[in-house]
Amino acid sequence: MKINEILIHHGDDMKEMAKRLLKYSKVEKEIGKDFHVGIKPNLVEAKPASTGATTHVELVETVVDFLKEIGIQKITIMEGSWVGDSTEDAFLVCGYKKLAQEKGVELIDLKTDSYETKKSHEGDLEVCKAPLKVDYLINMPVMKGHCQTGITCALKNMKGCIPDFEKRRYHQMGLHGPIAAVNTILKPDLILVDAMNGDLTYEGGGTPVPMDRIFLAKDPVLTDAWAAKTMGWSLDEIPYIRIAEKLGVGSSNIRDAVISEFGKATRKIDPTTLRGEAKDYGEFVDEGDACSACYATLLYALKRLDEEGKLVTIVENIKIGQGYKGLSFPGIGIGDCTSGCSKSLSGCPPEAGAILKFLKNEDPKAASEEE
Numbered sequence: 001m002k003i004n005e006i007l008i009h010h011g012d013d014m015k016e017m018a019k020r021l022l023k024y025s026k027v028e029k030e031i032g033k034d035f036h037v038g039i040k041p042n043l044v045e046a047k048p049a050s051t052g053a054t055t056h057v058e059l060v061e062t063v064v065d066f067l068k069e070i071g072i073q074k075i076t077i078m079e080g081s082w083v084g085d086s087t088e089d090a091f092l093v094c095g096y097k098k099l100a101q102e103k104g105v106e107l108i109d110l111k112t113d114s115y116e117t118k119k120s121h122e123g124d125l126e127v128c129k130a131p132l133k134v135d136y137l138i139n140m141p142v143m144k145g146h147c148q149t150g151i152t153c154a155l156k157n158m159k160g161c162i163p164d165f166e167k168r169r170y171h172q173m174g175l176h177g178p179i180a181a182v183n184t185i186l187k188p189d190l191i192l193v194d195a196m197n198g199d200l201t202y203e204g205g206g207t208p209v210p211m212d213r214i215f216l217a218k219d220p221v222l223t224d225a226w227a228a229k230t231m232g233w234s235l236d237e238i239p240y241i242r243i244a245e246k247l248g249v250g251s252s253n254i255r256d257a258v259i260s261e262f263g264k265a266t267r268k269i270d271p272t273t274l275r276g277e278a279k280d281y282g283e284f285v286d287e288g289d290a291c292s293a294c295y296a297t298l299l300y301a302l303k304r305l306d307e308e309g310k311l312v313t314i315v316e317n318i319k320i321g322q323g324y325k326g327l328s329f330p331g332i333g334i335g336d337c338t339s340g341c342s343k344s345l346s347g348c349p350p351e352a353g354a355i356l357k358f359l360k361n362e363d364p365k366a367a368s369e370e371e
């Protein structure tokens with residue numbers, strides 16, 4: 001797999017999706033049989049993946065099975081939950097204890113790990129030893145909203161690999177600089193992003209949005225640039241991505257990325273399952289058999305519109321979904337299925353940035369030109 005590639009799989013069978021991407025990527029060629037492989041999920045707190053906070057254990061299980069199939073003997077799943085929460089509880093609640101027992105893999109609570117001092121452009125940073133020692137590190141973040149940094153995905157997931165006192169210090173340091181800097185020290189070899197139902201607004205979950213998608217990539221900067229775009233954010237709004245790029249961690253150039261997409265997220269959304277702000281934004285939508293990916297992307301765009309104080313400009317409900325296919329009617333529609341609307345945005349599904357521009361009566365094409 002090349003450094004500028006992103007493999008995206010849409011769908012609702014995450015195990016099959018992950019299996020297919022791993023097979024397609026041919027990453028087994030870069031993992032020696034005697035390697036010690038580390039897997040770093042996001043278990044920010046003891047909440048199941050259905051809340052949008054944590055990495056689905058099913059995805060990690062698929063990666064473990066893949067590694068075993070290619071002959072890897074030593075596999076360690078490692079994580080340190082956020083300050084104030086117990087990683088051990090998260091391992092239990094999120095199904096990782098059971099997985100480790102069943103598959104015979106090691107679990108390390110990085111809160112209890114020893115650490116060492118590493119130099120960075122932000123000065124000395126303390127980093128846990130376990131992720132530094134492995135021969136191959138697989139970063140498995142959740143693509144989700146974050147209350148301070150806007151989004152969190154690959155780059156920020158490495159913050160789970162530092163001691164708690166250092167996590168507190170990162171906040172005093174303004175978060176963005178040290179998040180970028182720690183990625184010059186901890187360099188994952190592979191990134192598998194869980195974007196099945198990451199939280200719309202908050203890293204701690206509670207507002208999951210069914211996106212039905214996973215990504216496989218190698219460059220954390222490219223991964224996060226893609227995640228930001230998917231969630232309707234521009235790179236200028238997420239400083240740590242640009243800082244990491246300047247530090248040589250990777251490239252945010254999506255235009256030159258080789259993006260391959262597999263599958264289709266055709267599962268129909270059930271709006272009654274939405275919670276919190278996702279449910280509130282759903283009040284602005286008239287959906288008719290909308291695919292989860294399409295609806296989720298619209299929710300991300302509505303959230304951005306809300307943050308800009310422009311939700312009040314939506315004076316009629318937005319139409320979305322396959323139920324509108326072939327029909328002709330007045331109003332605003334999102335996606336190819338609503339091409340019969342008097343005003344419709346094409347795409348299947350359209351991107352969040354394009355939806356945002358469209359809802360603001362700006363040129364949606366400008367969203368991709370801003371990459």
Ligand code: SF4
Binds near residue numbers: 290291335337338
């Ligand atoms: S445009 Fe229609 S088919 Fe395409 S993702 Fe949206 S709802 Fe699904």
